[in-house]
Amino acid sequence: MSRVHCDHPPLKARRLGLFTHDQAVVIMRTDCPACHSAGLSSRSHVQVYAGDRSIYAELLQIDSELLELDTIGMSQTAWDLLGVEEGDEVEVSHPPALTSLSHIRSRIYGNRFDYEGISAIIDDVVARRYTDVHLAAFLTASATPPLDTQETIYLTKAMIGAGERLDWNKDIVLDKHCVGGLPGNRTTPLVVAIVTAHGLTMPKTSSRAITSPAGTADTMETMTPVDLELDKLKKVVREQGGCMAWGGAVQLSPADDVFIRIERDLDIDTEGQLVASVLSKKVAAGSTHVVIDIPIGPTAKVRSIEAADQLSELLTTVGKEFGLTVACVYTDGTQPVGKGIGPALEALDVLAVLRNEENAPQDLRERAAVLAGLALEIGGVAAKGEGTALALQTIANGRAWEKFRDICIAQGGLNIPEVGDxxxxxxxxxxxxxxxxxxxxxxxxxxxxxxxxxxxxxxxxxxxxxxxxxxxxxxxxxxxxxxxxxxxxxxxxxxxxxxxxxxxx
Amino acid sequence: MSRVHCDHPPLKARRLGLFTHDQAVVIMRTDCPACHSAGLSSRSHVQVYAGDRSIYAELLQIDSELLELDTIGMSQTAWDLLGVEEGDEVEVSHPPALTSLSHIRSRIYGNRFDYEGISAIIDDVVARRYTDVHLAAFLTASATPPLDTQETIYLTKAMIGAGERLDWNKDIVLDKHCVGGLPGNRTTPLVVAIVTAHGLTMPKTSSRAITSPAGTADTMETMTPVDLELDKLKKVVREQGGCMAWGGAVQLSPADDVFIRIERDLDIDTEGQLVASVLSKKVAAGSTHVVIDIPIGPTAKVRSIEAADQLSELLTTVGKEFGLTVACVYTDGTQPVGKGIGPALEALDVLAVLRNEENAPQDLRERAAVLAGLALEIGGVAAKGEGTALALQTIANGRAWEKFRDICIAQGGLNIPEVGDxxxxxxxxxxxxxxxxxxxxxxxxxxxxxxxxxxxxxxxxxxxxxxxxxxxxxxxxxxxxxxxxxxxxxxxxxxxxxxxxxxxx
The missing domain is CATH 3.90.1170.30 (Pyrimidine nucleoside phosphorylase-like, C-terminal domain)
Structure with a gap:
């Protein structure tokens, strides 16, 4: 659909400082000539042009004097995506039709996704053309019935294709992940420190929380900057062998970062979506081997061995499609790991283990050692069955703490977090x-x-x-x-x- | 969940004149004491209190001087629902948890809705506690797999229970409905005029368009006021035997009016949702007998006799649960009915038939006569098989036109609409x-x-x-x-x- 030219003068951009998350929102006067000429109404969607850039946005209309007739108020997301300055000329028209919605409707009516369909959806999601209504419909339709293996592979592929993809030029690039559901299970910073202390490569990117009180990225952010740009992340990994960064900042599988807010709102996090979310990040990060911690317990995300087997099978099968070797470890999911739940509180647990403090949570130390041990064995640093002992030793002798500090400093500094007042x-x-x-x-x-x-x-x-x-x-x-x-x-x-x-x- | 009292001064209400449809939106400064004290963030949900009223709203935050630190900007919907005046004192807190979401999650995970669950959802929808994300998830989850008969009955019952319910104290109260999908099929105003011209009762309330270019309420609104309050509607029906009003204005099945915007956005309109939408309005309107027009054609909403049989069966079964007799009529759905498509253009077709104009669309006249004829037979005014002829005669002799004018005048006046320039x-x-x-x-x-x-x-x-x-x-x-x-x-x-x-x- 080409741009429809209208006979009204362009609008002047105005920054509102309005925060609306991923969704770009613009506000125009109900009586402005542009709205009238194009027949735009509140909560319709518009294409907004400035120079050679263009964004898709939700339109809200206002009838008060808060906004001049010839201005267009822009939310922070709209402002940043469009890259305008105060007073810049902006044009508005109807957006192209969202044809990818037909694939969602088709699944609602009982069909399965094909690659073309999922790929078209992910492209629109990443281009921020989906509103909350569309995103919620996609995630819900993807959950009932659950995505099958083939659909999960398609979704993973489309999510990888929509963002950056790293290549470290190494035979073994390690990664780890925990499927969550267990508060305080903050092993990642410990595993990265231990594994990279032995010269292995582990460019770890983590998510923020979906439905939990803290994601690893949230926890790490209380101690060091995690929103590393791509060049910075590469530099840290080249120097240190690893990093502990937020995946969203480097645009690895950017669709995932859009989905997270809606999944949190609905409190749903289904198997196919989970596998695509995890593996698309790992593949995009250039990993070859990933250790996956699956805590099992009646109130954990995975509640039985059978469910863990099913998830493990799906992770392994989908991983194989992308040349990624998946090793799953089942762990105790009956109670929280560590003592803290929440970003700073979990960070303090991590620091206590690294610094061999007296009150350091034993369970967190041991679990991290099991996971890091498996990675050390995969990486050829420890013989089979001897990884855990080597990992524990790496904590005890202070090498893990030293490495952790080095990585944080390379990322921008180390901060000791504080708990709420x-x-x-x-x-x-x-x-x-x-x-x-x-x-x-x-x-x-x-x-x-x-x-x-x-x-x-x-x-x-x-x-x-x-x-x-x-x-x-x-x-x-x-x-x-x-x-x-x-x-x-x-x-x-x-x-x-x-x-x-x-x-x- | 009781109200949490905070130690900050109340905020002053400010009308923004911001149009956001059903969803109440409030805007507060990022740095305002209320946001800080309650830990509120943008796009979280809040409960807003003024006097003894309270609403659920989406919070947007703003960091610019557009809004004073001690004010809360309110969208028109928030303003109207809360019933405040400029400068009134308003308090804000975290909202009660939306427990009804668990029923949506349960269906996403493969279970069916029970009455308790659907009823809790509909209560939250009508109280405007659902955001777009929740509404889209509910409608999508209700479509895959399609609602079964029992769920459709539950949904219908919950939708009836959430609004007003009329009682006309008559043995036979007629109604009609067309399942749509056929542009320009504007028989309703003709049927109401014919049926009430014979002294029968037909308190017709119609919807606005869901996915079509015009609903009956949209078309009627180009000729006469349709947003009649309940007392006004009752007065019109007492005087004239019938009306042609918008159902939304009288709060018959109010949840339906919330769903419409989301269904339109997603372009989905599934069978169970359709049946609950149609029948909840009819039962709430106090009807005892309803004639349902089901156009069949390759590009109509119902594409085959089999699909029509299935829909007809569901309508009849669900209707029976509520003491409503449903009579379905299958009609030609291969091409538009009448010549106009769109509110004013369809209204002009209706007027041409009523006024026996030379260019009046024959197909619209005949279809209206078949449907009105069946209603006349059900109402005992015409013998079986003679209803259509009586209906055609009622148009030809001008009695239908006279009655139509009387009803419009009773509703607030008759206007001849104009087409676009x-x-x-x-x-x-x-x-x-x-x-x-x-x-x-x-x-x-x-x-x-x-x-x-x-x-x-x-x-x-x-x-x-x-x-x-x-x-x-x-x-x-x-x-x-x-x-x-x-x-x-x-x-x-x-x-x-x-x-x-x-x-x-």
Missing amino acids: HVYTVTAPFDGVVSNIDNRNLARVAKLAGAPRSTGAGIYMDVRLGDPVKKGQSLFKVYAGAPGELAYAVEFSEQAETLVDIQPV | HVYTVTAPFDGVVSNIDNRNLARVAKLAGAPRSTGAGIYMDVRLGDPVKKGQSLFKVYAGAPGELAYAVEFSEQAETLVDIQPV
Whole structure:
């Protein structure tokens, strides 16, 4: 569809400083000549042109004097994508039809996606042509029925194709991932430090949280800059053998970063979408081997060995299509790993392990060692069966901490994070034993307290499963950056049916 | 979840005149104390309180001086729902958790809706607690797999329960509906005029367009006010026996009016959703008998007798649950009915039939007579098999026109609509015979021209299937209210693979 020229003068761009996430939004007067001539109405979509750039945006209309008749107010995303300056001339027209929607409709009506269809959808998503309505429909339609193996391969391929793809020119490029669902499972920074301390390559990019209180990128960001541009990331990896960066900043599988906000809003995160999300990032990052941690437990994301087998099979099959060797490790998913839940609180756990502090969480240290050990074996640094011991030794002798500091400094500096100012302690109502820990509800409390957005917010666990407790003893503390959030989280924790349950003795 | 009190002063309400449809939007400064204290971020959701009223709204944040630090900018929907005046004190907090989303997730993961779940969803929808993301997920999840009969009954029941329900205290209250997909099929105003001219009761409420260029309410609105409040509607029906009103204004099945915008955006309109939408309005309107017109054709909404049988069966079964007798009539859906497509153009067809004008579309007259005839038979005014003849006579003798005028005047006046100022004539490229008319693409052209929003926009057909045409002769005219829209519609019509096809002879 070519650009339709209209007989009205161009509009003047005006920065509103309005924050709307990925979606570009523009605001025009209801009575402006451009709206009238093109017959534009509020919440319709428009193509906005400035010089040789053009963006797709949602139009809101306003009838008050807040905006001049000849100006177009632009949200920050619209402003940045279009690259305009205050007062620049801008033209607006109807956007080209979103033909990729027909593939979503086709799946809604019971057909499967083909590669052409998924690829057209991902192109539109990455070009920010999909509104919230379209994104939610795509993700929902992709979940019912679940994507099959072939569709997952197509989705992965389309997501890889839509962004940058790195090549490290090495035979073995390692990576790791945890499928999540377990609060505080922050092994990544430890694994990267251990593996790269032995000269192996591990250009680790991580996601922000989808439905959890913190993603690895959120946690790392409390200690060092993670939004490294591509050249910077390459430089860090060349120098250090690895990095701990946010994947979104380097445009590896950029569609994934758009989906995350909607998935979080709907609290859905299905198998095919999960596999495509994980593997597209790994392939785009140039990895050849990936170790995947699958915690299993009744309130973890994967709830049974059968479900883990099914996920593992799909990960392995899809990985193979892209020359990526996948090694899955099943771990205990019955309770949080470490003591902190939330970006800063988890970062403090990581630092405690690296610095061999007395109160460092044992479980986090051991789990990281198992995963790093497998990577050391794949990388040929440790003999089969001896990786874990080597990994533990690398922590104990301080080499991992030294390497961690070097990588952070290469990324832009090391910061020791601080927890939220507002604290509430949840105590045992009577004497007993900790009989159950509900990961989902704990995560919920941490999120209500403000995590991951409020980096110091979250939970610090004072007990573990099976611990004996006395009435009035602290079970966990809730941290928040604002009193309203603390109140909200505490209110929920007091109403929750299960959280940290005590069996009287 | 109780209201969380914060230690910041209340905000002052400010009307922005910002149009955002059903969704209430509020704008606050990134650095305002309320945002900071409650830890609110852009595109999160908030509960806004003023006096004893409260609304759920989407929050956008702004970092510029457009808004004072102590004010909260409100979209028109937020302003109207909250009922505030400029400068009124407003408080903001985190909203209660949207627990009904769990029912959507459950269906995404392969379960069916139960009544409790659907009812909780509809309550949240009607209270405007669902964002576009939630609405799109619900509609998509409801379409894959299609709602079964039991789910459709639950949805219908929940939609009826969420709004007003009328009772006319009569044994027979008639209604009619057309399942659509056929441009210009504007029989409703004719049927209401004929049926009520014989003293029967037909309190007709209609929808606006979902995916078509005009709904009956859009067409009627070009001639008379259709957004009648409940008391006004009752008064019109008491006096005239019938009305031709927009269902949305009287809050009959209000959830339906929220869904329409999203369905239009996604261009999906599935069977269960359709049946619940149609029947919830009929039951809520107090109808006992409904005549349903199902046009069948390769480019109509229903494409085969089998599909019509299936839809008819579902309509009848679900209707019976609510004491509503459904009579389906299958009609020709191979080409548009009447000559106009678009609100004003269809209204002019209706007026031509009522006024027995020479160029009045025969097909529209006859179809309306068949449907009205069946209603006259159900109502006991005509013997079985004699309804159509009586209906045709009621048009010919001017009684239908007289009744139509009376109803319009009772609703607030009769207006003769005007078509758009900008016209383009599409002509035959060579001599031949009209061999095919693509309803979907014609509807698309009318929509691109601005219908139904731009009431004078649309198409006027100059030929019908089988007509011989000469090169250069007009096939149809495109009308638009703005040059940009005309250009857009013409561009599409020139690129469309099929539209009005000519077979050379």
